[in-house]
Amino acid sequence: MELQKGQKCKLADLTGSGQLRISVTVSLPGSEADVTCFGVDGAGKLSDDRYFIFYNQTSSPEGAVSMHQSGESAVFSVDLNRLPGFLQRLVVTVAAESGTMQALARGLLTLEGELDRAAYVFTGAGYQQEKALILCEVYRKDGIWRFSVVDSGFNGGLSALLAHFGGEEVKPDPPTPAPAPPEPKVNLSKISLKKSGESHKIDLTKNRRRIHVNLNWDQRRGLFSRGIDLDLACMYRLKDGRQGVIQALGNSFGAADQPPYIKLDKDDRSGASANGENMDFFRPELIDFAVVFAFIYEGVPNWRSTNARVVLSQQGAPDIEVQIDNPNSNERFCVLASLTGRDGGLEVRREDLFFNSHRAVDAHYHFGFRWVAGHK
Incomplete structure (x- = not known):
């Protein structure tokens, strides 16, 4: 009818x-x-x-x-x-x-x-x-x-x-004013890669412990706050030639006890989790090349409102932080950092590049994957 x-x-x-x-x-x-x-x-x-x-x-x-x-x-x-x-x-x-x-x-x-x-x-x-x-x-x-x-x-x-219709919107409480910032001090426990191309080398000859990657972002929530579904992912190539993608899309969460020894722990679709999304590289010495990226799975692209940041940490070494502070609101994908295995170490490099799809990321870094539609 x-x-x-x-x-x-x-x-x-x-x-x-x-x-x-x-x-x-x-x-x-x-x-x-x-x-x-x-x-x-x-x-x-x-x-x-x-x-x-x-x-x-x-x-x-x-x-x-x-x-x-x-x-x-x-x-x-x-x-x-x-x-x-x-x-x-x-x-x-x-x-x-x-x-x-x-x-x-x-x-x-x-x-x-x-x-x-x-x-x-x-x-x-x-x-x-x-x-x-x-x-x-x-x-x-x-x-x-x-x-x-x-x-x-x-x-x-x-x-x-x-x-x-006679309803009443519940508005979020106003934020508590932040205290006055203390005098700036050098943080010896964290390395911030602030400019595209900046890098830091992790010495794997002295420390082969797992490398933990954390993605976190802010959510401003009220009654009508939809929230952005921001996902952590990586494309990798091991030194033996094996390569793949670790991401929640398609349930490709990886594995901790077998190749690729990379594991994504969960998919935080709301951003409400205080721990954000986390990925572990359990055998970093096996990495030939990898890119760590975030993408907006749902919601209008608006990186500026996310205050997204990724921190790479390894026991016994300083944390490495990359903050998305030059957002491109028109693209859903942001490659935050690349990991390159060379000379007994792993070079972490800030990428700060934005793309419109998995294919575009793949083409830029020459992995050569075959892509099909997927879902979570």
Whole structure:
């Protein structure tokens, strides 16, 4: 069934069980789209904020409404029979994180039940300064569940939508003022590679202990803070010619007790972990060449807001730090450092280079990998 703006229909035409899926796919160049669902009462208000379903709260308390996101698509699974009696309406909205809805290239709304499927195509044509739109409503009238295509612009963004429905945004506490900095001192326990091309050699003839690599970054979190998924990875070539990639993408976490003797311990998708992401080179003397890089797996590229830094540490040796302080916001990949095995040591060199893909990193450093699509 093809739907038109303003069209209404009874959900009984689509589902007899009360189970349905509402899918929204949005292509919004230059921004990300936040697709949300407001469960409101008879007065049109969000009287229980647990029924505001969005990326930081993906399910209602009893599971009657749940949300799954993948790329540009959001899917709401709804069980009308489990909704509490005070909920009279489910309102699905779309908000631009930046820019306006005028930039909306294409959107697709589908409603699926076991009996039929309905679809509605929408674009940004006709919109100007609106930052959001109320897309559709599932509502109860005279004891019967119905569906309506609204497609109406809304001047504010997601915060304004929340206020419109009577909700209140929880804002993060203001940061505590930092104490006055102490007099600068030379830190003998850390070497900072501050300029591209600067290097430091680790003497492996005296110390072959494992080298630990830590990636950490800052997250500014409020109710609507999505957070950037920043991943640690490396491409390596061993002295025996074996080479590969260590990363969470494709579950290529490596191994500690067999080649390549490189292991990524986890994938911190939120940035909330105080320890960030960690990788260990258990046999550094076997490394011929490797590059350590970070990439933004999810979220709009914005290196400036991450304050990302990587620290290489080895017991008995000073830490080596590389800070991303010259960010390029247009690329998702940043090669932080290279490791080159030569003359009984491992030379750590600051790279500070930005790329748009794994292939581009590979091409620059001449590994010659064959790339296929992967996921976490």
